[in-house]
Amino acid sequence: MRRSAFRRSLTLFWWLMVAFLYLPLGVIVLYSFNAANSAAYFAGFSLRWYERLLGNDQLLTALGNTLVLGVASSVIALVIGTLIGYGMYRHRRRKLGWLIALIYLPIVMPDIVFGISEMAFFITLDREFGVLGPSLATMIIAHVTFQIPFVALIVYSRFVGLDPTLFEAAKDLYASPFQRARHFLLPTLKPSLVAAFFLAFTLSVDDFVISFFTAGPENATLPIYIWGAIRRGVSPEINAIATLMILSVAIAAVISLLFNKESRRN
């Protein structure tokens, strides 16, 4: 009797936690469909804020910037991170633990530190050599640097989970180094690569701090645009943008999760 009461209270606690996490998001989604101009009351269902979004050129530019930045940085991070992950696996037996710790460091580094360092670095380059002034390029580089460790670790953990004799079996079955990459490594890695790409993309779309410090005046991304817009007061339009972002990030996260699961099942 007492035990079941305890279990019920645990279940209750669980649902409270879920509510705590998701209610604010729910409120935003709800008010994005609000017919009224104010967030004080709900005046009925409307798509007017979504319609308004479509006519907002600044916002569409920001959305475009976000997508270009997200895709470009994720693709670059995927290539470099995969190579690093493979290298970490190949040399795991040597005493390179500190190198692997080095890969973890950017993950735990506060974004603000990262962003300011990147900014200082790019400004110096710009001043001394006249290259890499704040632009989409600097943002892509900055994003790639924080995405790489995530990609490398996903790829590395996939390799560690494989039977090491598979690499030897491929050699034994006449596969040249190129054929081993093409017919063994890449297909085996595929689910992990898809997962890593979508994780990197989610991180990029989500990022505000690092983008903020490395962006040029023309390169506002959605988070930067929203931040600017909110300073002028919260408009229900922001709720509509936020809802769309929640949706797209959720989709990317689910895809990443599904593929990571598949790669672990094999």
Added chain:
Amino acid sequence: MTVSPTASTAPEGAVREASSITLDGLRKRFDGDAIALDGVDLTIHAGEFFTLLGPSGCGKTTLLRILAGLEAPDDGTLTIGGRDVTTTPPHLRSVNTVFQSYALFPHLSVSENIAFGLRMKGVPVDERRARVDRIAEFIKLGALLERGVNQLSGGQRQRVALARALVCEPDVLLLDEPLSALDAGLRTQLQVELQRTQKRLGMTFVFVTHDQDEAMVMSDRIAVLDNGVIQQVGPPHEVYERPINAFVAKFMGHVNLFAIEAVDADRVTTGLGELVMDPPLEKSGHSGVLLIRQEVVELGHAVSEGYNGLEGVVKERHYRGSRIEYRLEINGVTLMATAANLGQRLYAVDDRVTVSIHPEDIVRLNA
């Protein structure tokens, strides 16, 4: 059925000529570790079922990996089919391996796994399919071809790994303890199947195991390794009945080893007492140990004519179904004896028995 009706019954491997292997002065040492191989000279004949037998760490797996090209020797040469392949990388050697873990590719189906080697060699699709079907029929895998490798049992995986290696028709097939992960019944069955497969194909097989029974059942010849050195090479009966030294004897399962204490004319003194050997020991053989195999020890009430006779007491009896093992004590020394269970009266613990050992059944070994 996935087996194509065009598949013939004879596997192509049977047509091909088998290759011999020559190892000359092979040495291998791993960084900081003990020596893995310490000068191995060995010739493996074409079409032979050859087994490398030894305890873990004896160098047998290193030797196999050098044959496969997965490990490079520090010194020495390796010739397969008359060609020096010492420095040839694995993907350019006509050698295939059945790995202990089977190493089936998880992203490929059974048929794709089997076809992998042919695909890498650039064999055209049609021929590839025909050869996969043929080998699948030969190894009895037809119904499994379209499955994923995660849906297979241990025995099925073993068969797929074997088919994947055999379909390439290599000069030499290497098998790295391929049966050790299977349960006893299946293992016995696959031992027979493997041996049959090898005889039908006439291919050179090099098999690695630590199980002396498995080695004896399957092999044409066995090499026993210890500490990176080949101790003895020979057909199973020779290695078992005439082991060259105490290590080989113990590894083959023998327990009755007695140090030679003195030799007087044709009589040899050991802890058991005085024994007559036929032929008698030569002068050079006055040290070392004597081996008396458990199964040559005869128990009775009287000493048989021309036998060595000893008096002992039964200390333990182990009933094994088809045979009975006795632990006897003679002059304070333990002698194990095995008797076939033919329905005779069994001795009980503390019974006094007379032990007969024929002079020809006593073997002198190096210590």
